[in-house]
Amino acid sequence: MNICMIGAGYVGLVSAACFSEFGWKVTCVDKDADKIEQLRRGRVPIYEPRLEELLERNLRNGRIDFRTELGAAVGAADLVFLAVGTPMRRGDGHADLTFVFQAVEELAPHLNGFTVIATKSTVAVGTSREIERRLKAIRPDADFAVCSNPEFLREGSAIYDFTHPDRVLVGCDEPRARALMERLYKPLTLRNAPVIVVSRESAELAKYSANAFLAMKISFINEIADLCEAVGADVQEVATAIGADGRIGNKFLHPGPGYGGSCFPKDVAALIRTAREARQPLSLIEQVQTVNSERKIAMAGRIERAAGGSLAGKTVAVLGLAFKPDTDDVRDAPSLILIPMLQERGAVVRAYDPHARENAEPILAGTVWCGSALEAAEGADVTVVVTEWNEFRALDLKRLKARMRGDVLVDLRNVYLPEQARAAGFTYASIGR
Structure with missing residues (x-):
């Protein structure tokens, strides 16, 4: 053929x-x-x-x-x-x-x-x-x-x-x-x-529907994570419990700074538009889009609070720019919203990603680009994990802390165990725990 x-x-x-x-x-x-x-x-x-x-x-x-x-x-x-x-x-x-x-x-x-x-x-x-x-x-x-x-x-x-x-x-x-x-x-x-x-129409609609449903799972667990923080629960324990239900499944139940990438944002938007033109608005999916947009914006405030209420004059190390690990794609990545907002609050941002720098650098003006996670953390007051690359999971947290000026570690992907981070000397903040 x-x-x-x-x-x-x-x-x-x-x-x-x-x-x-x-x-x-x-x-x-x-x-x-x-x-x-x-x-x-x-x-x-x-x-x-x-x-x-x-x-x-x-x-x-x-x-x-x-x-x-x-x-x-x-x-x-x-x-x-x-x-x-x-x-x-x-x-x-x-x-x-x-x-x-x-x-x-x-x-x-x-x-x-x-x-x-x-x-x-x-x-x-x-x-x-x-x-x-x-x-x-x-x-x-x-x-x-x-x-x-x-x-x-x-x-x-x-x-x-x-x-x-x-x-x-x-x-x-x-x-x-x-x-x-x-x-x-x-x-x-x-x-x-x-x-x-x-049918052809069913295949075309199924593609949009699948991505919208997965995006909905991400926004759902992000909102549950915020509720966990408010009531003293652990979102990872909640996600494990509900993901064990075969009707729900454990995929895409990982809290974080919001979804991005080449598919979910544009496919959710296109499905919303198609439904509105058909006069069958999808209010649930529209709310997913709103929750995700607000999620990315809220991350800067979360980091600012962890840093003591102000980022003015502080240095923030951002680990991860791609919207997910194992790709160099930064389309609609949370980092593209987060870094400019940190800079607007007066922070100097030092950033590192194993593969996405080339795509991110033209977009993120004023960022200090680094060749490793430890280099990014040099002199930083705050280190933020934005993308869960495996090499970040394997970081020696004591070495990371030794490179920093401050002691704040904000883990937006729940890569580390809280007790592990605190034992290394960090003031540690994560999502939904």
Whole structure:
């Protein structure tokens, strides 16, 4: 099977590498010539564990290649994936489908024989049918079908998620296209991964609904954490107790400074907008969005209180900039709200992240950039854990304390045991404990 992947961003690149690992021939197309040249040499422009080794292996075996022009790749393809960016549209919260429809217009003249066009990008309900309408207008002679095939990848564990999925979701109503998609995912179904075939509208809405539900779990446990502090309970004990209920599950019940990333903020916003336009507002999901926005803002006040009520003239070490560990992605990360607010309160911020500095540095002016956690803590009055990288879990807290001028440790991810932090000499503050 020949696959053309249009878009070499996070979703497109991970998907292309994994499909090539299945044994399919994949051509990945992107207009960014510098990125394509890097990828041809086996250099991955994003940080994602195991992706580089997967790419290098399949480049050597000739199962994946990279181009800037899509004509030949589309013409030879049995299956064309649209994996271009769909950022939040300014002004109304919808996903911006400009790049999707631009790709459709560019690929249309090159369709050759029966071809399936499948959306990997997260798109609004009804997009697959709109793609079909546009393609028929441009190429009424073409033999094609349009499917929805949303991804459910977590940054930091995307390779595992792709190769060991909870489910593969396909929105399809054309028999030949369904057969092709089932053949595509045969390597996964042989390992008992379920392929769920639904209507295109259901697949598109399911993607938004899944992310909104997970975002709701995060906002829920964050509010419970605040209640725990007020009544003297421990949020981690509460989360363990409720997560043991099979109807609830223990995933995404970890309190912190609010969710961020490339998916949850924009997908929640898009679902809210879709519901309002359908005159079926989702008041619960709207509140999730509000709780999360207010959560990020509240973290600066929490740090200020831990520092004795004022940050003026103090130095704060911020450990972690990415929205989650094992990624360099800072989109909508709590750090992007938190650091400017600390600076507005008069603090000097020294920051360290194992991989996200390059993406964060252009955004966070006035920040002192450091090469390690211990360097960031040098002379600091307060140290704040914002992202739960494993290397922070393994820090020697006594060494960390020795580097600091002050003794305040604010743990926004509950990485450390309170008694452990206090034994190291810290005045320790965490979430919901």
